[in-house]
Amino acid sequence: MDTLMLSRLQFAFATFIHFIFVPLTLGLSIIVAVMETKFVRTGDETYKRMAKFWGKLFLINFALGVVTGITLEFQFGTNWSRYSTFVGDIFGSLLAIEATAAFFLESTFIGVWVFGWNKLSPKVHCLAIWLVAGASNLSALWIILANGFMQHPVGYVMQNGRAELGSFFEVVTNPYGWNAFFHTVTGSWALGGFFVIGVSAWHLLRKQNIDFFTKSFRIGAGFALVFSLLVAVVGHRQGNIVAEVQPAKLAAMESHWETQKNAPMYLLAVPDPANEKNSVQIGGIPSLLSLMAFNDPGAEVKGLKDFPAEDRPPVTLTFSAFRVMVGLGTAMLILAVLAFIARHHPEETSHKLLKAFVWAIPVPYLALQAGWAVAEVGRQPWIVYGIMRTRDAVSPIAAHQVGISLAAFFVVYILLASLDIYLLAKYARSEPH
């Protein structure tokens, strides 16, 4: 394999592992902050114990999120130096703002929160977790605005062979970036809800600490329902934006080959990119694709054949990842409704349902990973949509250097991620103090 392919694999792998830990950080930080606020408001010690129990899980998860995040910043320089030179003006600024305005806040106050239970007043201590939660989500905003520039470059001028800043305002109000941020954050908060529901259900099945885990379950169920709904609404809007600014990605998401009005959506399709068609397509619902993409059943949807082969993203992967995301998102909505109905007395719910909640913990994780696979694989062959190809972005380094580092990432990350998940499981099953 060449430097390009190895670098792509390394980036994909490092990002995939990083993103196992990020969504729970975004969602659970808010949930822990809500719990501690309830403690400060009511003085009910159960809420304090809840903040500590869920906070411990948050911290175990947070550690891997932080250390794997450093890799991503380094990698733009180490493996994608031509890209870095090309977009540093804009992309680099957003990363630098993320560090100064958000990451500092998050990393400083996490220490304050962990070590400050006895040193600070309850209100100031509660403020610390809100700062951590707010800053984590603010971090996500800057990172996704940076990604938004790769997806839908705006506010730049081509000068000196580089994309230089033309309008900072346009860069930070990029509609693609903002919507992708809301899509990611609502998904992550729903994930946080499902995590709390699942772990609580595990304890409730064993009839232990019923009051503690009922209260937790109730908060989790609220989060899961509200944000499973919102993530779908925002996701629909994301589809509209993609249809408008990344038509080739949209066509790949649906494996849609021929440009047509009243485009149908197929319940089942099997892409056959080699022959530029679907080998199987069953259950076509007329005009549904046009309606979903443009909110107009008569709208024309561009097909993949309208794009030169070298400008098309990998169809099968984009298509499958999109189906997985939508399918799991639907499952989340159904489970969230069931959890919401059961929220007052979850311990009296059928064992089967409680077990289902435990087993549902990975569902939003897979949905979010699949969603990002759609966004990133569907962006190919571009690193900056329409203006720079991924193959032109890679560093002038030797393939063996990347091969060795990729192997090292593989070993170290799998090991650390497994240990972290083991610790999460261990502490999730422990009894609250």
Next chain:
Amino acid sequence: MDLGTIWFILWGVLWAVYFILDGFDLGIGTIMPFFAKSDDEKRIMYNAMGPFWDGNEVWLITAGGVTFAAFPKTYAVMFSALYTPLMFLLFALILRGVSFEFRSKVDSPGWRKIWDTCNFLGSFLPALLLGVAFANIFKGLPLDQDGILHGNLLTLLNPYGLAGGLLFVALFAHHGALWLAFKSEGDVHDRAVALAGKLWPVVAGLVVLFLVMSLFMTQLFANYLVNPLLFVILLVAVAGLVLTMTYRKAGRILASWGASAVLIGSAALFGVVGIFPALLPSSLNPAYSLTIQNSSSSPMTLAIMLGVALVFVPIVIAYQIWTLRTFRHPVTKADLDYEEAY
């Protein structure tokens, strides 16, 4: 002063602040296997860094991010040309980061031993690598016109690079010993002060060695000869070196640590000022060097980023000082019994 020069100075200052702040964490991690006699003593060391290390490490992220934003070409070449050492640095920092969180999560001596080893390697290696890398940058890297490094990891391990590496390890170990002394009491405090006393001559010797080598093996003094006022930086460094010893002997440990911080900051700035206006001097041909002129972002980006830095960096400094003050008390037995402690 033009925007490029302002950003050059900020770039140097950010790296210097990173070395000062994470320096004490890396130093404590480096001395731990030789210092701690028991698990409790190790825990005192971990908890002396506990509330701070994560926030300190963000200065590295910021220094990297600012290099990316203000000098994209420098960022691109610095990170790709130094691919292998940077990967070592990265893995070391990853292992260090998780060691804090993982160490106390399983109650088994074997498990703790693993993470103690990771914390040591994750502290010692970054100190060494950062020293080697920056010494090589100060001396000039064999970069061609395309920013490709003509050499490998061994090229960097030349006598000057190694001197820089050892200097950083010694500076950080000394700095860490002082921070540990400040954050501990009783026997650990006394021994930490004594260790700083033993390390001080090593630091002083390496500072002198590095300066002499810089005189003969680099062009760093050229700027100083053009503008002798710059020698103030060296005077400040010497003052830091002397004061850290006198304050320590007077029992004023925080002041001694502060003087050590001044020494580390001025040592970093000594080199940065020496290479101005280049950020990455090329040893093959000065025309290949990456400078403010040929590697900076557009004026608009530099101006906006300056606004961002002027607003947020003082805020960051304010809350980090508040954090240091809030957790300034020595780590006690009660702190080790605290359920959230490392």
